[in-house]
Amino acid sequence: MGNTFGHSFRVTTFGESHGGGVGVVIDGCPPGLEISLAEIQKELDRRRPGQSKITTPRQETDTCEVLSGIFEGKTLGTPICLLVRNQDARPQDYAEMATTYRPSHADATYQAKYGRRNWQGGGRASARETIGRVAAGAIAQKILRQVAGVEIVAYVSRVQDLEALVDPSTVSREQVEANIVRCPDPQVAARMIARIEAVGQAGDSLGGVVECVARGVPRGLGSPVFDKLEADLAKGVMSLPASKGFEVGSGFAGTFLTGSEHNDEFYINDEGDFATRTNRSGGIQGGIANGEPVLLRVAFKPTATIRKEQQTVTVAGEETVLKARGRHDPCVLPRAVPMVEAMVALVLCDHLIRHQGQCNLLL
Numbered sequence: 001m002g003n004t005f006g007h008s009f010r011v012t013t014f015g016e017s018h019g020g021g022v023g024v025v026i027d028g029c030p031p032g033l034e035i036s037l038a039e040i041q042k043e044l045d046r047r048r049p050g051q052s053k054i055t056t057p058r059q060e061t062d063t064c065e066v067l068s069g070i071f072e073g074k075t076l077g078t079p080i081c082l083l084v085r086n087q088d089a090r091p092q093d094y095a096e097m098a099t100t101y102r103p104s105h106a107d108a109t110y111q112a113k114y115g116r117r118n119w120q121g122g123g124r125a126s127a128r129e130t131i132g133r134v135a136a137g138a139i140a141q142k143i144l145r146q147v148a149g150v151e152i153v154a155y156v157s158r159v160q161d162l163e164a165l166v167d168p169s170t171v172s173r174e175q176v177e178a179n180i181v182r183c184p185d186p187q188v189a190a191r192m193i194a195r196i197e198a199v200g201q202a203g204d205s206l207g208g209v210v211e212c213v214a215r216g217v218p219r220g221l222g223s224p225v226f227d228k229l230e231a232d233l234a235k236g237v238m239s240l241p242a243s244k245g246f247e248v249g250s251g252f253a254g255t256f257l258t259g260s261e262h263n264d265e266f267y268i269n270d271e272g273d274f275a276t277r278t279n280r281s282g283g284i285q286g287g288i289a290n291g292e293p294v295l296l297r298v299a300f301k302p303t304a305t306i307r308k309e310q311q312t313v314t315v316a317g318e319e320t321v322l323k324a325r326g327r328h329d330p331c332v333l334p335r336a337v338p339m340v341e342a343m344v345a346l347v348l349c350d351h352l353i354r355h356q357g358q359c360n361l362l363l
Contacts, residue, residue, distance in 0.1 A: 005236065009350040011136040015086075016118050017126030018094075023083040024132030026069070026139060028353065030361040031077030035142055040064050040082065043138040044131065046338040049329075052180035054196045056329045059088045064135060075139075082135045086128075094120050099315050100322050104304040111315070127241040127332065130339045137342025140349035147361055150348060154212035154340040156183040156333045157297065159192040168213040168295050182337045200330030203307030207242070207300050208333050210340045214283070214294040214348060221289040221351040228287025229294075229351060236343035237298045242332050245299030249282025264292075294348075298340055300332050 004012040008028050015022030041064050045051070049058040062084050069080030097119040101108040106125035110117040117123060144150035155176045157164050164185035175184035181196065183189035199206050222229030234246045254262050257280075264276035264285075276292055283294035305328045312322045329335060353361060 005239070006346060006350040008353040009140065009346065011132065011346060013129055013132035015129065015132070016123040017086075017121035017128040018123075019086060019118075019120075021083055021085040022128055022131045023081065024136045026080040026082070026136050028350075029069070029075050029077065029080055029139060030143065030353070031075055032362045033075040033139070033143060033146070034073055035070060035075060035139055036073060037064060037066060039142060040135050040138045043134050043141075043338055043342070044084070046177075047130065047134045047335055049335075052334070054180055054193060054200065054330065055335055061087065062131060080139070082132065084131050084135070096322070097324075100320060101312050101315070102305055102322065102324055103310045103312050104301075125241070127335075127339075130240065130342075133240075133346070134338050134342045137338075137345045140345035141341070143349050143361070144345060144352065147356075148218050148352060149216045150218075151215045152212065152341050152344055152348075153215075154210055154337045154344070156181055156189075156192065156337060157209050157211040159183075159195060159208040159331060159333060160206050162188055162192050162195060162208075164188040166211065168211065168293060169215075171213065176337065180334060182334045196331045204330070205303035205306050205328075206331040206333075207244075207302040208331065209297050209299050210333060210336050211295070211297045212237075212340050212344055214344055217283060217289045217291070217294050217348060218352070218355075219289055219291040221348065221355055222284065222287045223351075223354070224287050228284075229289055229347070230282070230284045230287065230296075232347045232351070233294075233296055233344060236347045237296070237340055240298070240300075240336065240339050240343060242300045242303065242336070243298050244301045245297075247297040248284060249295060250280040251282075251297060254280060294344075296344070298336075300336055303329055303332055 004010055010027045012025045044062045044064055048062040049056045049060050065083045067081040067083055069076055069078050153171055153173055157166060164183050166184050171184050176182050179189045181189050181192045183192055196206055230248045238246055262280050264278045264281050266274050267277055269275045279292045283289055283292040305324045309321050309323045313319055
């Protein structure tokens with residue numbers, strides 16, 4: 001249980017960090033969508049380890065294989081299965097974790113739930129599980145672009161106390177990809193990179209915030225009461241490893257305003273349609289998209305596995321000291337950017353299909 005996400009566009013991820021491989025089964029994808037392996041691989045390359053000096057040195061090509069559901073370059077409407085085989089697994093690096101719980105990791109909680117666990121790299125709790133999400137997200141983004149012209153751009157807006165100045169209405173993927181920390185503010189990005197490098201060399205880690213904007217989201221996506229669009233977005237991004245906070249629109253900052261200051265007033269635009277003068281609602285009102293850009297933020301904690309000594313306990317209930325080994329990101333944020341985009345795409349695509357129907361979506 002808990003491995004499937006979505007209603008009409010459903011994804012089920014599988015695999016462990018140091019097992020044979022990881023992947024995803026996508027059910028509900030409309031037939032006739034032109035999709036190439038290169039389009040999927042492009043997103044996986046943005047997520048893969050070993051891509052820069054501020055990410056984990058684990059070397060994986062994350063080469064994607066299509067096992068079913070795509071024929072002659074188009075989707076069939078049947079389940080799509082995508083697989084990425086693990087190539088640079090080093091389970092021996094985690095031998096000590098077989099009997100010792102890592103602080104703030106999922107070791108103890110998985111043991112409590114299942115009575116056993118895969119201690120090699122965290123198993124199913126590893127961020128390597130997100131490969132399936134990103135692969136599925138590439139297909140979801142293609143559907144959203146083709147059917148509704150939706151553009152999704154995520155970026156690192158803050159690392160620890162270093163905060164970037166970014167205009168969500170104009171930020172582009174090219175600006176985000178211009179540096180290894182994926183922050184579109186070049187001056188702040190340089191400081192972020194230096195900070196992450198220094199903390200990583202000291203054996204520690206950092207957290208921060210990824211902001212995401214979805215432009216062109218059609219009005220009407222989202223359903224009351226329990227399937228509100230922001231509720232599903234929150235569940236999607238908060239299911240990502242290391243995520244600890246979610247905001248949409250003004251978020252917690254809106255609590256400092258009065259109603260008259262916070263409300264998004266309507267007006268008639270040049271096309272004779274209604275729009276809002278501000279977007280403190282983050283493109284969602286009453287749980288339903290209002291046509292303005294959907295804006296959200298996700299807080300990520302510092303990477304739990306660090307090389308500094310920490311107090312912990314063993315499976316046998318004895319206190320001990322642990323200095324973790326293995327290869328880990330000193331800051332998850334740069335690689336979390338495509339993960340956030342993927343989850344936002346999966347939610348929006350699911351709601352789009354629920355709103356318009358599957359079989360006629362691409363006709």
